[in-house]
Amino acid sequence: MISKSVDVAVIGGGPAGLAAAVSAKQHGAKHVVIIDRNSWLGGILPQCIHDGFGVEETGVSLTGPEYAEKYVEMAEKQDIQVLKETMVLQFDKSKEIIAVNKKGLYKIKAGAIVLAMGCREKTRWNVLIPGSRPSGIYTAGVAQSFINLYNIMPGKNVIILGSGDVGLIMARRLKFEGANVLGVVEILPYASGLPRNVVQCLNDYDIPLFLNHTITCIDGKERIEQVTIAQVDEHMHPIAGTEKQISCDTLLLSLGLTPENELSKNVGIEIDSVTGGPIVNQMLETTLDGVFACGNCLQVYDTVDMLSLDAKRAGEHATEKASLQKRKQKSNIRIIPGDGVRYVVPQLVDKSGMIPLTFRVEKPKENTILRVLAGDEELLRKKMRWVNPANMVRIEVDISAETIASAETLKVIIDDC
Amino acid sequence: MKNFQVAIIGGGVIGSAIAWELSKYKVDVVVFEMGSDVASGASKANSGVIHSGINSPTDSLKARFCVEGNSMFQTLADTLGFQFKWVGKWIIAKNQHEEKELNRLQNVGIANNVPYLKVIDGSEVEKKEPNVSCYKALWVPTAGIIFPYEFTIALAENAAENNVKFLLETKVIGLKKQRNNFEILTDKGNFQAQIVVNAAGLNCREIVSMVEEPDFQVYPCRGEYLILDKNYSSLINSMIYPVPVKELGVLGVHITPTIEGNILIGPSAEFIGDAEDKRTTKEMMSTLFKEAKEIIPALPKKAVISAYSGIRCKLASEKSGGWADYRIEESKHTTGLINLLGIESPGLTAAPAIAREVMKMISKHMELQKKNNFKLKKGRIKRFSEMPLKEQSDLVKNDERWGRIVCRCEQITEAEVINALSNPLGARSLSAVKYRCRAGMGRCQGGFCTQHIVRIMEEQFNIGIDDMKLKSPKSYLFEKRTREVKDD
Numbered sequence: 001m002i003s004k005s006v007d008v009a010v011i012g013g014g015p016a017g018l019a020a021a022v023s024a025k026q027h028g029a030k031h032v033v034i035i036d037r038n039s040w041l042g043g044i045l046p047q048c049i050h051d052g053f054g055v056e057e058t059g060v061s062l063t064g065p066e067y068a069e070k071y072v073e074m075a076e077k078q079d080i081q082v083l084k085e086t087m088v089l090q091f092d093k094s095k096e097i098i099a100v101n102k103k104g105l106y107k108i109k110a111g112a113i114v115l116a117m118g119c120r121e122k123t124r125w126n127v128l129i130p131g132s133r134p135s136g137i138y139t140a141g142v143a144q145s146f147i148n149l150y151n152i153m154p155g156k157n158v159i160i161l162g163s164g165d166v167g168l169i170m171a172r173r174l175k176f177e178g179a180n181v182l183g184v185v186e187i188l189p190y191a192s193g194l195p196r197n198v199v200q201c202l203n204d205y206d207i208p209l210f211l212n213h214t215i216t217c218i219d220g221k222e223r224i225e226q227v228t229i230a231q232v233d234e235h236m237h238p239i240a241g242t243e244k245q246i247s248c249d250t251l252l253l254s255l256g257l258t259p260e261n262e263l264s265k266n267v268g269i270e271i272d273s274v275t276g277g278p279i280v281n282q283m284l285e286t287t288l289d290g291v292f293a294c295g296n297c298l299q300v301y302d303t304v305d306m307l308s309l310d311a312k313r314a315g316e317h318a319t320e321k322a323s324l325q326k327r328k329q330k331s332n333i334r335i336i337p338g339d340g341v342r343y344v345v346p347q348l349v350d351k352s353g354m355i356p357l358t359f360r361v362e363k364p365k366e367n368t369i370l371r372v373l374a375g376d377e378e379l380l381r382k383k384m385r386w387v388n389p390a391n392m393v394r395i396e397v398d399i400s401a402e403t404i405a406s407a408e409t410l411k412v413i414i415d416d417c
Numbered sequence: 418m419k420n421f422q423v424a425i426i427g428g429g430v431i432g433s434a435i436a437w438e439l440s441k442y443k444v445d446v447v448v449f450e451m452g453s454d455v456a457s458g459a460s461k462a463n464s465g466v467i468h469s470g471i472n473s474p475t476d477s478l479k480a481r482f483c484v485e486g487n488s489m490f491q492t493l494a495d496t497l498g499f500q501f502k503w504v505g506k507w508i509i510a511k512n513q514h515e516e517k518e519l520n521r522l523q524n525v526g527i528a529n530n531v532p533y534l535k536v537i538d539g540s541e542v543e544k545k546e547p548n549v550s551c552y553k554a555l556w557v558p559t560a561g562i563i564f565p566y567e568f569t570i571a572l573a574e575n576a577a578e579n580n581v582k583f584l585l586e587t588k589v590i591g592l593k594k595q596r597n598n599f600e601i602l603t604d605k606g607n608f609q610a611q612i613v614v615n616a617a618g619l620n621c622r623e624i625v626s627m628v629e630e631p632d633f634q635v636y637p638c639r640g641e642y643l644i645l646d647k648n649y650s651s652l653i654n655s656m657i658y659p660v661p662v663k664e665l666g667v668l669g670v671h672i673t674p675t676i677e678g679n680i681l682i683g684p685s686a687e688f689i690g691d692a693e694d695k696r697t698t699k700e701m702m703s704t705l706f707k708e709a710k711e712i713i714p715a716l717p718k719k720a721v722i723s724a725y726s727g728i729r730c731k732l733a734s735e736k737s738g739g740w741a742d743y744r745i746e747e748s749k750h751t752t753g754l755i756n757l758l759g760i761e762s763p764g765l766t767a768a769p770a771i772a773r774e775v776m777k778m779i780s781k782h783m784e785l786q787k788k789n790n791f792k793l794k795k796g797r798i799k800r801f802s803e804m805p806l807k808e809q810s811d812l813v814k815n816d817e818r819w820g821r822i823v824c825r826c827e828q829i830t831e832a833e834v835i836n837a838l839s840n841p842l843g844a845r846s847l848s849a850v851k852y853r854c855r856a857g858m859g860r861c862q863g864g865f866c867t868q869h870i871v872r873i874m875e876e877q878f879n880i881g882i883d884d885m886k887l888k889s890p891k892s893y894l895f896e897k898r899t900r901e902v903k904d905d
Contacts, residue, residue, distance in 0.1 A: 001806070001810055037822065037825060085821060087822035087825065087828070089828065098806065100809065100813060100820050100822065101820050101821070102813065102817035102818070102820040102821055103813070103817070103820065104810055104813045104814055104820060105806060105809055105810040105813060105820075120860070120861045120864050120865070121861070121864055123861070123862040123864070124862075125722050125723040125724075125862065126722075128702060128721060128724060130696065130697045130698050130699045130702060130724070131696055131697065132694075132695055132696050132697075133695070133725065134887070134892060135886065135887035135888070135892035135893060135894055136894075139864055141864070142863075142864055142867060142868070145868055146868065146871075146895070147899050148899075149868075150868060150871070150872075151898050151899045151900060151902065152871075152882055152895050152897075152898065152899060153895065153896040153897050153898065153899050154894070154895055154896060155895075155896050156896050177899055216699065217696075217698075217699075219696075221693055221889075221891075222887075222889045222890070222891035222892040222893075223891060223892055223893055249896075250896075262826075
């Protein structure tokens with residue numbers, strides 16, 4: 001067993017882990033380690049060869065690999081230790097991590113831990129699509145990695161289920177490589193990816209988007225041969241008589257992402273049932289003392305820019321924590337999603353000051369008012385011309401010491417104008 | 418043309434069990450399997466239950482081989498190294514009317530020599546199974562669970578290590594009886610054998626019809642299953658069965674724990690025209706869930722994480738009641754053709770006993786001499802994830818491939834994937850890896866490990882991307898290279 005002791009250990013070397021580690025170092029942490037299971041840093045970014053990364057953060061539109069490169073260089077300059085091809089098997093409440101790579105087993109004692117494990121894609125079985133179980137069914141991200149990293153085309157005649165961003169990007173990518181993209185099927189009345197991706201990836205290439213539709217059956221004895229699509233009613237149940245068969249040899253699934261939190265659950269960190277990520281306070285600290293969370297394992301972000309911004313805060317607070325000995329026990333105020341709001345991160349707050357809140361709305365809506373309430377007191381009121389579940393909202397709220405002392409909950413709501 | 422003494426058609430659990438028995442003797446044996454691995458059909462897709470023998474009429478072959486097979490499993494599991502657990506089963510009666518059926522089953526069981534059967538009050542059952550409510554239940558302790566594919570693979574691999582030749586992806590397309598020999602035509606060439614064992618499962622009639630007019634029909638009957646997430650493993654401790662459905666010759670939708678903690682719900686019973694139609698359907702998924710909820714009211718909908726189906730090989734039609742006994746016999750018209758017909762449930766349990774019976778039939782045609790160099794596999798190899806840290810650490814020190822986790826959900830290492838791909842049968846599909854070491858079986862369903870396994874197949878086994886498949890000869894994984902790479 002190889003033993004190590006560090007100030008901040010970051011689990012996951014994707015964009016969130018990199019930003020958190022760089023930030024930890026900048027805020028004075030001496031010994032920072034990133035542990036990642038891949039042989040490279042940057043997580044999913046190297047396979048995202050389209051551009052659009054970093055626009056909000058740097059004003060320049062970068063490709064995924066370019067964006068990753070920026071942070072990898074920073075990490076290298078700052079002498080952050082990186083353990084690649086290394087899998088964290090477990091960690092415990094005393095923040096001792098057990099990891100393994102080809103050199104052996106590691107025992108890493110950390111002053112603070114930043115969780116940045118990212119997320120995984122939902123599969124066919126998350127939505128239980130009936131039919132046979134042939135080959136040729138891939139999640140969109142797996143197909144993306146085969147095409148862009150492994151130089152392998154999964155198929156020729158492709159149907160995409162789900163209009164998440166990865167699905168939309170992949171529709172265009174496959175088209176570029178000569179595949180027939182027969183359509184994107186979406187059960188909701190609107191696309192679930194960013195509006196700009198619908199325009200740039202589907203409309204610009206005449207790829208049909210079947211809204212209010214779903215796949216009701218998969219056929220094919222060995223390789224997938226066809227899917228049946230059907231229109232759905234307002235309860236998302238297929239409408240009899242609207243079924244249509246489409247021949248294909250490949251089905252890509254873009255059904256959304258699930259934060260990866262097996263390690264967090266194993267050690268007893270509380271998970272928000274809506275976000276699938278740990279419950280955190282304004283410092284992004286989880287319910288386990290000294291363990292912070294950021295990136296897509298906290299909540300699924302829609303742009304890497306916003307993700308990095310929050311991840312840096314996690315790195316900063318983890319560094320503060322690593323230098324302190326004990327948690328100052330304070331009563332937490334819960335932040336609750338109110339009308340029109342699906343979830344809010346952070347879920348807890350225990351300190352006054354400017355606090356960034358990120359949240360998603362339930363449904364697309366126009367002419368709304370965002371309100372943050374502490375009981376009857378309105379802490380913030382902001383007009384929002386347009387809100388959409390695909391676009392995460394980030395606001396800062398000034399929370400006074402009095403509010404912290406008196407309020408039990410804060411509520412975020414979306415009201416009609 | 419290659420000559421064998423015995424040719425077995427079908428690498429399911431029956432064919433593999435016979436191959437394994439024969440591998441102990443000095444006989445030249447070949448197994449033809451049209452799938453890309455053994456256990457590709459019904460042997461893979463069933464409940465994985467080792468039955469006690471209370472469900473089949475006394476004096477039937479089903480009862481006889483089930484009870485005999487059951488008594489062999491503990492030793493088999495210990496030597497072949499597959500996982501096996503005596504979890505026991507409850508057959509629950511909801512009312513007095515159904516209680517009569519419990520008594521009937523108990524009497525059949527006693528007549529079939531099934532030990533330790535007991536009818537117990539609902540209140541007592543609830544103490545053992547807090548999520549199940551019933552009026553009374555029959556307790557059957559001699560029922561167990563295995564992974565059916567793990568058992569079949571263990572039999573076949575140990576047979577292969579003892580020189581039985583397995584020809585995968587080889588479909589028998591013709592059979593001719595010559596004077597003392599059979600000529601076997603396959604899509605990979607022709608072979609000769611003295612004895613042919615027809616263990617072709619659903620295709621058993623097709624094989625018979627190659628040499629004679631079959632005197633039976635096969636009625637495919639599909640059974641669908643739901644799989645529950647491991648998080649719900651504590652819902653039950655033992656198998657929970659309703660009293661059997663009388664009409665269809667099946668046991669009814671039951672709830673079965675698995676060794677890894679996923680609970681199975683099913684199977685349904687639906688006679689279908691196409692024996693290869695292994696579909697799951699929306700209607701049946703909801704029916705299964707509804708029926709399971711009647712047994713376990715606390716069952717949450719979100720617990721369901723997957724579904725599959727398997728096809729039973731029945732010799733009786735729906736109209737005639739769906740029940741027929743096995744036929745285990747040498748053809749009256751074609752000497753040397755041993756037919757194993759209609760081997761449906763409890764076929765998994767019966768397999769080792771049927772194999773012994775077939776040995777007797779073969780020994781009438783040839784002298785069977787024991788090998789003295791038979792290599793018996795002894796026990797199960799622990800997975801990396803099951804080892805204590807010290808043992809893991811030592812392994813990585815000796816071989817770095819143990820330090821590379823390929824499947825994160827199940828924590829399977831590169832060394833384990835390589836071992837799976839090095840199997841003596843030459844099975845090289847993605848499913849062959851999955852069923853041998855569990856890589857790809859976890860929650861992400863291969864999202865992380867598929868790329869790694871593909872890389873290992875390419876780099877260490879020289880499998881081209883055109884030849885990679887999911888589970889069967891034509892279930893190809895990829896279309897082509899994205900771009901042609903020019904060597905500089």
